[in-house]
Amino acid sequence: MSDERISEKVKNVQSSAIRELLKHSKMEGVISLGGGIPNPDLFDREGLQIAMDKVLSVAWKEAFQYGLSEGSPELREAICQLSAQRMISCNPDEVVITSGSQQSLDMVARVLINPGDTVVVERPTYLAALQVLQLAEAKLESVGTDGEGMNVDELEALVKSKTVKAVYIVPTFGNPGGVTLSESRRKQLVELSKRYNFVIIEDDPYSEINFGDKQFKPLTEWAKEMDNSENVIYTSTFSKILTPGARVGWVIAPEWIKRQLVTLKQATDLHTSSLSQALTHQYLATGRLAGQIKLIRESYKQKCDTLCEQLETQMGEHLTFHRPMGGMFLWATFKDGRNTTEWLKATLANGVVYVPGEFFYANNPDRSTLRMSYVTASDENLKEAVARLKASL
Incomplete structure (x- = not known):
């Protein structure tokens, strides 16, 4: 019953x-x-202890108080500085702090997708993203991957035949496939997004865990070069490079969807933990992240x-x-x-x-x-x- x-x-x-x-x-x-x-x-642990001591000595009132739905201004500024090292140019007004990148995906899906909208994912793709998209009642299509990441030619054949609302992708050191989208396919994907007007949801939890010297330009930055920045939403997290227990992630989004993400954040949990944000900001200030x-x-x-x-x-x-x-x-x-x-x-x-x-x-x-x-x-x-x-x- x-x-x-x-x-x-x-x-x-x-x-x-x-x-x-x-x-x-x-x-x-x-x-x-x-x-x-x-x-x-x-x-x-040592760096987190230093950061927490700093929070409790100089920023404790803010850390235990309600905060802005879009997140701490200081942390958003620090994220822009971190993003610059990833070849992403952004300003704090484009950043929304979330409770981990899982909340980022959930919020983006709820703001963007109507029941029945077609969303394309990689084959295979991140399991928890499938859960989010199922909850949003998206119609899921998938395209294959190989050693160079998503098969964008296969995606092109799909978007020619049906209206696609969004493409979800983990382009760099992906989960679960472990593969990385090649530079030529990155450009091809962004060009397709511009031509067929679908949104790219770029999920980037792993790009800092790089085993070589080659950096891969994020899709969001390719989009700026190709006059398509309105169609790319970028998400990332501190979970894999600092601590997942703090539950601090972020979205970099164009204004048309960023406003709605902030409104949804208000309705969801008001704001990400002020304590976690303060801890993360103070940790970044120690200079120990590199x-x-x-x-x-x-x-x-x-x-x-x-x-x-x-x-x-x-x-x-x-x-x-x-x-x-x-x-x-x-x-x-x-x-x-x-x-x-x-x-x-x-x-x-x-x-x-x-x-x-x-x-x-x-x-x-x-x-x-x-x-x-x-x-x-x-x-x-x-x-x-x-x-x-x-x-x-």
């Missing part, structure tokens, strides 16, 4: 497979390649290399994958078409967990795929995990 009282739109949202798998990863003796969470050993990012890059690159080498050596005859240029994830496909959801029972029995790939598809899932996160396991555990995966064959 009680089930009938739940709204249809909420009943239709799928539970996160990753959240369900977390209970397995907590079991004694299990090595987890499943969770998409940063390594807590790399949280800058060193923190360097530490994360070096650690994650080492772990990624270890996992890739072990997979190539131990399981190269069984699966294929693209070596990530950054980020937190490796995506693999079994050559024999093995169903990885079914196979998980065998790997769990051998003490290792991953996320089956089928959960990352809007439609037509490839069940021979899987996502592995390498960032929280030690090098020795990564080697042992691959040995257990091989034994599970």
Whole structure:
């Protein structure tokens, strides 16, 4: 009886497979390649302590008070400075502070999408974005990816045949695919957006976790060069480079949607935690973030290399994958078409967990795929995990 009282739109949202798998990863003796969470050993506890002491000594009244719905002016200014290092030119009036990038996606979807609007995602795509888009009652279409990211030619064929409201993409070191959209495809995507007048939702949690020297110009900046800045909305977060527990993300948006995002923020939670914003601002003021990012890059690159080498050596005859240029994830496909959801029972029995790939598809899932996160396991555990995966064959 009680089930009938739940709204249809909420009943239709799928539970996160990753959240369900977390209970397995907590079991004694299990090595987890499943969770998409940063390594807590790399949280800058000393720097956060310095920042919090500063909050409590000089900014405590503001930190414990209500704040502006669009976010702290000081933090928005600091985000513009951080954005400049990512080749993004913006001003504080374009920035809205959110409670993590998940809220950014939810707010953008609710402001932008009417029930039945067509939204295109990558195949595969970020699981929690699928949940948000389902909740917004979007009609989902998907286009394939390869080693250069989204297949924009496939997208072009789609937008020629039907009206598309928006394209959601994680272009740099993506989740779950671990791939990066090439420069030529970035330009092609922005040009398509201009020609067919659809919005690009650019989700960028991982670009700072770069294993090489090459920087990738964000779509939002390509859009400025191509006179299409009204059609790109950029979201990012401090979760992967500082701490996810603070729940601080942001949106950089053109004025036509930014005003509505602020209004929705008022109706949603008034504003992001003043304490979290103050902590983040004071941390940025310490100047420690660059060193923190360097530490994360070096650690994650080492772990990624270890996992890739072990997979190539131990399981190269069984699966294929693209070596990530950054980020937190490796995506693999079994050559024999093995169903990885079914196979998980065998790997769990051998003490290792991953996320089956089928959960990352809007439609037509490839069940021979899987996502592995390498960032929280030690090098020795990564080697042992691959040995257990091989034994599970």
